[in-house]
Amino acid sequence: MSSSLEVPISSTLQGGYFHPLLRSLQAERHLTKDMLMYPIFITDEPDAEVEIKSLPGQKRWGLNKLSGFLAPLVAKGLKSVILFGVPLHLQKDARGSPADDPQTPVILATKLIRKEFPHLVVACDVCLCEYTDHGHCGELRSEDGTIDNGRSVKRMAEVAVAYAKAGAQMVAPSDMMDGRVRAIKQALIDNGFGNRCNLMSYSAKFASSLYGPFREAAGSVPDFGNRKCYQLPPNARGLAKRAIARDVDEGADILMVKPTLPYLDILSEMRTIAPNHPLACYQVSGEYAMIHAGANAGVYELKAMAFETVDSFLRAGATLILTYFTPDFLDWLDEDK
Ligand SMILES: NCc1[nH]cc(CCC(=O)O)c1CC(=O)O
Ligand SMILES: [Zn+2]
Numbered sequence: 230m231s232s233s234l235e236v237p238i239s240s241t242l243q244g245g246y247f248h249p250l251l252r253s254l255q256a257e258r259h260l261t262k263d264m265l266m267y268p269i270f271i272t273d274e275p276d277a278e279v280e281i282k283s284l285p286g287q288k289r290w291g292l293n294k295l296s297g298f299l300a301p302l303v304a305k306g307l308k309s310v311i312l313f314g315v316p317l318h319l320q321k322d323a324r325g326s327p328a329d330d331p332q333t334p335v336i337l338a339t340k341l342i343r344k345e346f347p348h349l350v351v352a353c354d355v356c357l358c359e360y361t362d363h364g365h366c367g368e369l370r371s372e373d374g375t376i377d378n379g380r381s382v383k384r385m386a387e388v389a390v391a392y393a394k395a396g397a398q399m400v401a402p403s404d405m406m407d408g409r410v411r412a413i414k415q416a417l418i419d420n421g422f423g424n425r426c427n428l429m430s431y432s433a434k435f436a437s438s439l440y441g442p443f444r445e446a447a448g449s450v451p452d453f454g455n456r457k458c459y460q461l462p463p464n465a466r467g468l469a470k471r472a473i474a475r476d477v478d479e480g481a482d483i484l485m486v487k488p489t490l491p492y493l494d495i496l497s498e499m500r501t502i503a504p505n506h507p508l509a510c511y512q513v514s515g516e517y518a519m520i521h522a523g524a525n526a527g528v529y530e531l532k533a534m535a536f537e538t539v540d541s542f543l544r545a546g547a548t549l550i551l552t553y554f555t556p557d558f559l560d561w562l563d564e565d566k
């Protein structure tokens with residue numbers, strides 16, 4: 230007999246999660262170490278270990294410092310990295326020649342990591358902006374400075390194959406040129422990498438204000454103009470859905486949304502458009518900087534906030550999370566929450 234002061238059975242909710250274990254069981258999925266991919270900046274100054282001011286705790290790494298940096302992370306359970314090149318000495322030009330120069334930091338780093346950490350998955354970001362003298366993500370038409378999509382796509386495929394040859398098990402085009410996924414996938418197959426190199430597409434990459442610290446870190450601020458002609462407008466839900474569907478059709482193995490927190494609706498819709506693909510999200514440089522800034526201002530505790538964001542990614546459907554918090558999560562996941 231229930232007294233009138235008791236809650237009816239149909240209204241009982243919080244009665245079921247009074248214990249930490251019972252609260253934890255409310256989640257469909259929890260963050261695990263294998264979901265984390267760590268973005269790393271590699272420079273062509275071999276001994277570099279240079280703090281990036283706007284990305285607290287992150288550095289540009291030279292080749293000679295890489296093993297010492299990665300070894301403890303691998304020991305803690307790091308499973309994958311994505312490499313970005315920061316050429317300070319290689320000569321940049323209009324076609325982004327240093328992107329696939331045999332001496333480019335990303336190629337040298339890929340070879341080194343594959344040799345020294347055979348269980349680590351190495352992804353290479355594929356784009357030209359870090360390597361062109363004009364700082365745009367593709368090649369430009371000499372007449373008017375607009376993007377030459379055809380030439381850019383060919384170039385992207387060349388660069389992707391060079392990274393696969395160096396040992397990259399994943400290439401991730403972030404340039405946003407039309408048709409690049411099909412061109413890269415075909416080039417990988419034609420060069421014998423069809424079953425040795427995965428293609429993760431930055432499918433829904435928005436023209437965001439949150440890339441600032443990355444551009445400082447990578448030295449990839451465009452000389453003139455901006456990236457609005459090839460990155461998605463923030464309000465373009467339909468275009469984002471079409472871009473995702475197109476990349477599925479063109480043969481992408483993994484689909485990505487970037488940035489993440491302001492675009493969780495797109496991530497969630499991606500699950501509907503592509504119910505059978507792994508879904509990645511990139512918690513970008515500005516998101517990372519923002520979380521640090523808020524914590525420093527006393528708005529919240531860093532670790533709790535970082536977990537709260539990642540839990541939202543998991544709820545929305547992410548299966549792979551690119552984040553600068555990866556080293557922190559490797560520690561935090563070993564602690565009691
Ligand atoms: N194609 C360049 C590229 N690849 C990854 C990022 C952003 C990553 C970050 O902000 O952490 C960018 C920046 C941009 O498009 O300007
Ligand atoms: Zn780019």
Ligand SMILES: [Zn+2]
Binds near residue numbers: 403
């Ligand atoms: Zn990129």
